[in-house]
Each structure stands twice: as C-alpha cells, then as structure tokens.
Amino acid sequence: MTSLLADFLSALSLINVSLAFVGVMAGIIIGALPGLSATMAVAVLVPFTFSLNPSSALIVLGAIYTGAIFGGSWSAILINTPGTPSAVATTFDGYAMAKKGDGDLAMSISCMSSFVGGMVGVICLALFAPPLASISLAFGPTEYFWLAILGLTLISTLAEGDNIKSLIGACLGLLLSMIGVSVVGGDMRLTGNIGFLNSGIEIVSAMIGLFCIPVILDLTSLKGKHLNESETPKSLRLVECFSIMTKNKFAAVRGSLIGTFIGILPGAGGSIASIVSYGEAKRTSKNKDNFGKGEPEGLVASETANNATVGGGFIPTLCLGIPGTPPDAVILGALLIQGIKTGNTLFTQQSDIVYTFIFGLALATLIMLPLGLLMGRYAYKFIIKVPKEVLIPSIIFLTIIGSYSIENSILNVYFMFFFGLIGWVLNRAGFKASPIVLGLVLGGIAEQGFVQAYIIGNAQEAIFTNYFGRPISISIISMILVGLFYPTLKEKFFKKKVLIND
C-alpha cells in the first residue's frame, strides 16, 4: 500500500504535472486539426521522451493521446470533420448542435464526456487490467467476426428514413474496405490498376473528404452564416451542460464501458467505439428521432466511448505487449527503447512505473476537464467570429495540409479531394455518409474474422462449431438477434402482459 502512495506522489511531481499539462494541451490542438491523428501526435513526441524516465515518458505520451482524442471533437463539432477518426460519431450530432447555435454547449458536453470516459478507462486499467487482458485474449477471429456483424446491424439504426440507400451505402463502405492487398490470399483487389490504391483506402483522408468537402461546398454556395451564434456566447453554459450530463448519466456510463471494452480488443479503436456507442444509444433511446438533429445524448455516447479507449487500450498494451490501438503501437516502441518489458511481469516487477503512469494518466484526464473547457470556449468564440471569406479558404487549407501530413504524400490530398466530391454527390443523391463510414471501418475486421475462422475451423475439421459453438460468440450472436428482433418481441411480450393483468 505504501508503494502505491509513493507512486501517487511521484505522479504529482512538478515534472510529471507539467508534462501532463503540456501534453494535454498539445494533444488537444493536434487532435483538433483534421489529418493529424492521435497516432501522429504521439509519434512526433517520442524522440523527446528518450531523455525522460520511463514513467514520465509514459505520462506525457498518455496525456497527448487522451488530449488528441478529445481534441478531435472540436473540428467534428465546428466543421463536421473528425479531427481524429475516433470523433466520427461526434459529427452526427455535434455539428447539428453547432448549426442550431448550441456549439459552445456541444464543446462543453464533449469535454465533460471525454473526461468521464477517460476516467472510467483509467479506473478499469488500474483495477481490472489483468482479468480484462485475459478476456481480450479469449476473443479470436470468430468473435471479431460476430462483433463486426453486431456493429453492422447498427446500420438500420443509423439509417434516417431511407433504408435501402443506407444498406447500399454500407455495402459501398464494405467494398471500399476491401481495396488493396487482401490479408488472406495476398491478392491485390479492387484497385483497378491505380497504383495508389494498392495500400487500400487511407481512412483519415477518406473521412476528411467525406465529411468536410460537402460542408465546404455547401458553405460556399449557400447564403448565410456557417454556424449560428449562441445566445449567451460569454458563458460556458456549464450549468446547462452539467444538467444534460446528469440527465444522460446512463448513456455516459454505458458509452464509457463500451469504449473501455472495445479498447481492450486489439485492432479495434476509437472510431469503432464511438460509432458502436452512438448506434447503441440511438437504438435504445427515448429520443431516437432527435438523433442526428442535435441530440446531446448522441454526443455524450460518442465522446465517452472514444476517450475510454485510451485507458482500455493500455490494458493489452501493458499486460500482453500487444497494442490495443494504433497510438499504443507507437508507445510500445518507445517503451521497448527505454528497456521496459511489457507483459505480466510489468505489473509485478515494475509496478512503480506502471502505477505512477496510471496516476499520471488520471491526472492528465483531470487536467483535461478545466483546460478543455477553457480552451474550447476561446476556440468557439474565435471560430464563430471568423467571416466566411476567410473561414472557407482556411478550412480548405487545413484539409490540404492535414491530408498531406498523414503519409507525407500528395496522393492522399488528391484522394481526399476526389473522395470528397464523390461524397458530396452521393449526399445530394440521398446516400448519407454514416453507413459508408461504418462499412469502411468494420469491413476489414468482418472479413478477416470470417476467413480466419474458416481456415482454423477447417484445419481442426470443426468448421460449424468454430463459428457457432464458442461461448463468447454465442452471446454475441444472441445480442445480434435481440437487437434485430427486439422491437417485434417487445410488442408481443407487451401484449401478453396486458392479457395476464386482465
């Protein structure tokens, strides 16, 4: 116990607190810029951490990571562009709120939600890391496949009115995810001999194009302001924000848990967490019709989930040496160079480093709350006042420099541009972006899980049991069936109850 106290105090050392502070601030700014992802933010900082001791290095990297995931919501809310892929579901309601004039409220809700989600993730990391890590290991290809299917059933909830077009959009997304080298088979698929597509669709530039270009084109052609100013731009609308959070406390907790859980599964990341959490919230909410038009519950669901993946993602990273999310891969590399061996020995033999880090991450998440609220307020006030003449070129500039920076390649910029134009045309034809993104993000997981499960099942000569006989898969399949048929079941069950009471 005393060693925990010592770790706690060392997390509060001047160096560590300043690192956490600077890390969060830098992370928020980098995350807010479209094209600069959390992974990039962490990667840029790694060389500077070599001169630090291991726990301080971890703290600053974790701080930048969590700041960036929160920062991604800024551009999602203000210009409908996810600053990081994990903020994709934040665009659905965040931008709608901003257009209505509730942008400052959205920024504050996002900050509080990110705080809640981040803390839940850290708490799970601190208390339940080893058992959660074993659970993540129990997820094999079959489970990943069924999870992806569960995610895809959310298309029907994300659909707004036109089901056929949403399904077509999802199919399009799934096909897009198959472009490039297939993992099983090694074939080059669907590239049409365009060399650039050999590596597949780069998700960040795709998202920038799909979400931001239509906004720019609409802005330039329509009269009127970009975002309506809120009635009380001076305040942070904290009281209102707080009451919304308490009203949606169930969604907040559920979102955090979904995010933590998806974080512990390597290969799934913040983007999947935010979409799944949003879809689940919409499916079970009383206000489901308001989702997509500026429903705060949707925002809460998305932002709690994506920040929870930070803490959750560290679980397999530290316990198993397998990165939970892409930024974790970079952090693992940094740890290796410092000579830290991850794995079950980390929590026992080097527990000082781990617990100092965990306290530091909690500290960074705590700092993110006031810092984010304050920075957000200034950012909002600033963006609101920028006139369209400068705003539109600035956004275009950001999309260009952002998509270029992803892989230092002009090709991504071209791709972002053309994909964006296609997205705009599709939008005007009635095909919304969210099913396409869902398919794009989940396609790879669904396919790989399916084919790998087949190969393993075939080798063991037990194909059917491999798909349907595994305990975890069975529970996921039941969730899928319940989700699909619950509405009709509810009706029948409800009717029965009434009869009995009579």
Place this chain on the structure above:
Amino acid sequence: MIKLKSIIKKLIVSSVILVMGIASANAQVNNIIPFGPGGESDVTARLQQKYYKEMFNEDMVIQYKPGGGGAVAWQSLNSEKNDGSLIMGANLPHIIMQPIANKAKAGYKTSDLNVFTFFHYTPDAILVEASSPHKTFKDLAAFAKKNPGKLTLSGSGTYSANHLLTIQLEKAGIKATYVPFKGTGAAVQALLGKQVEGSAGYSTVASKQGTQVRMLAVASEKRLPAFPDVPTFKELGYNIVSGAYRGYALPKSASLATKKKLSDRLMKINADKNFVKTMEAGGYVVVNIGHDQIDKFMAEQIKINESIAKTLGLIK
C-alpha cells in the same frame, strides 16, 4: 483603437511562433520508414537515432510513409533529394519479393532502389504459447506429421517472411496450416489467446512477449545470445536460415561519396558495444553489410528469393 491593439498583439504572437518555428530547423537527415510506427523498422531506427545524435551531433528525423507493405514509400524514393539528407528504410525479402509477386502493380523494381547498407536481421522463428503441450520443436514436428494440416500457425500477411517460413517447413515434411493475420500484433494475439497452435514469427516476438511464449526454433546461423537455450533449425536438421534484413537506401542518383559517408556512419553505430547489446537483447542480429559489400549481398539474396518464388509458382 482597441481593434488595432488586439491586431498588434496577434501579430506579435504569430511572429514569435514563426521565429521559433524557423529556429528549430537545423542540419538533419530524414529517415523515412516505409511502415507505420511501432514495428521493428521503427524501433531499430529510433535506437540508431539516439546514437546518431550522440556520435555525429546531427538529428535523424524519423518519418513514416506506410502503405502497400512498404511499396508506397519505395515507389517514391527516386523523386526525393539525393544529397544525403534523406534515407529510406529497405527491407528484405520485401524489396525482392514484391516486384516478383505483384509485377507491375508493385510500382517499382528491385534495381530502382539504391540500397547501401543492411545493419541487422531478425531471424524467423517458430513459437508456441507458454502453456502449450509442445515443449520442443521435435514435439511440434511429430504432431504435424501425425496430423497433417491440423497444426495452425499464425503469421502476418500472405507471401510475407512468416508465410515463406511455413512453406519451407512444408518442403521439409512438416505440413501445417498457415493462418494470415493483419500485422504481427494480431498474429501474436491469436497465439497468446490459443486460437492457433503456434506462430511463425520473428525472434523479436520472443523478446517482446518474454515468458508468455516459448521459442522452439530459430532460423539463424548460430544460437542467439539472448536465447541460448533455443536451437537453430540447422541444429535440428532443417536447412532453414532466413529472416528479414533491414537497412537503408538512397535515391538512385545519389553520389558514391554520399553513399560511403552514410554507410560508414551507420556501420560506426553498429560497432558500438552498447548498441549491439541493446539490439541483441531485443532479438535482433546485428550484421555489418556496408556499401562495399552490398552488391554481392543483394545478388545472393536475389538468387535465394527467386528460387523460393519459383517454388511458390510466382515465377515460371
């Protein structure tokens, strides 16, 4: 009046940041890694980065250009500056196998890359999870012989070094089923979760995962100093010596002097005892192939890989 003041304030802030920005640029060499961060290329480059700064007082700036298994970066190498301010990671067998397997779709030819050094390699290895009933490679081989195809081995990608290892084993009579995953992380996850019986990976996996895995055999010439108890395939009677070599390349138009300078610098880092120690602890085998030996080495490697490609049916 107030408006002017605020404008001046903003101008001052921006100019300060501008100056800071301009000032932080100094002499440096850009090291482009053809993969995403966190992998073996990245980790070893970061280690070199440390020593490079200490030895030559210059920054080595690491940038990532992932895509196509490295192809995206390799396609673009010859349009970069050739004055030595930029080097790009080069990996074997990738730069030989990709043009062979994908032909024109690869976007580059092996001869397009002006490789000037290889500084380490990670030997292939067969690993099992720590609680696996297979205690030695002989156990594993016996299991495979009794149940051909039932031995599932996870690995990263198709036609990768991991995949080629299983093909070499098949030629030697051990018929296993290769299950490809997206990246080493996913393959290791499947191993630790016991979704597969074993994994065809690199020695670095054993180093990273520590006591969670057991390396049964390694495809190096001699036993690795970090793993003295693990036999080599050669010792066990299989002529399998293979792995992934990592080094660097320059644009084709770079001068011989530039090649020599960079090659000598990297070889100097290789000679540092502490560097070698850290590398070996991680499961890497340091090799010293400088610009003067590179042509012969590449010719040998091309021959080896072409024969593997013939077996796979990639070349007629």
Place this chain on the structure above:
Amino acid sequence: MIKDKISFISSIVFFILSGLVYLDATTLSDFAAVFPLAIGTILVFLSILLLVRSFKLEIKIHNDSVLKLKIILLVIVFFGWIYFLERSGFIITSLIAFNLLVLINCENKTTIKQKIFFMTAGTIFVLLLYFGFKNLLQVPLPEGLWFRH
C-alpha cells in the same frame, strides 16, 4: 413513369459497380474472393430493389439550392491548389490559392478594406501553419519541383 429519377440513376450506377466487382473477383484466389462476391451479390439485390422502388414512390431528399458559379470556381481553385502544390512549392501555391479563395467567397457587400484585411490575415495564417508543420511537427512540405536545381 419513373417517380424518383435520382434513385433510378443511382440504382443503375450501383448495378454497374457490382458488375465491376464480379469482374475483379474472377482474378482472385478463393479466399480473397469470398467477401467481394458476397457483398457484390447483396449490392445487386439492393440495386434491383431500388430500381423497382424508383418506379413506385419517391423519398424526397432535402437539398438546399446551390450557387453553381461559386462552387465551380471553388472546385477549380481547390484542385489547382493541390495540383501545383508540389510543382511551385507549398508557400507560393498556398498564398496564391488562399487569397484567390478569399476573393471568390467575398460577397458584394465586402469592402476593399475588408478584403485586404482578410488577405493579410490569411497570409499570416498560412505562414504560421507552414512553419509550425514543417519545423515543429517535422512534416516535409513540398519545396517545389520547378525550383529544384
């Protein structure tokens, strides 16, 4: 006859797309072809559904009206910005393109004084981000192939 022209055209487009997917799938090995074929088949099915539906009913899409000229100008400058980025270098291209876009988006009521102010602010913004990305974030922004010796 056709109640929903847009859906009609879309269904044809996606039908053709499924055809292309089938075509590509013929070049693939067994495992790699599974998903493309499955999704392609679903897409064919959905396209036919949409086609049939376009004859029967129209689900209205709420699209606001659009100023065609401004959009065309914007798209041209946007594309030009990207096209010239590597050729004339980042700074020059961005400064020219940015200010062009400012002018395009100016409405009739913007005064000359305002226009100059916007363009100056824009220039500072471009330079700020250029140096920030180049030196702080270590992103190698294009220098300009035309200027390379």
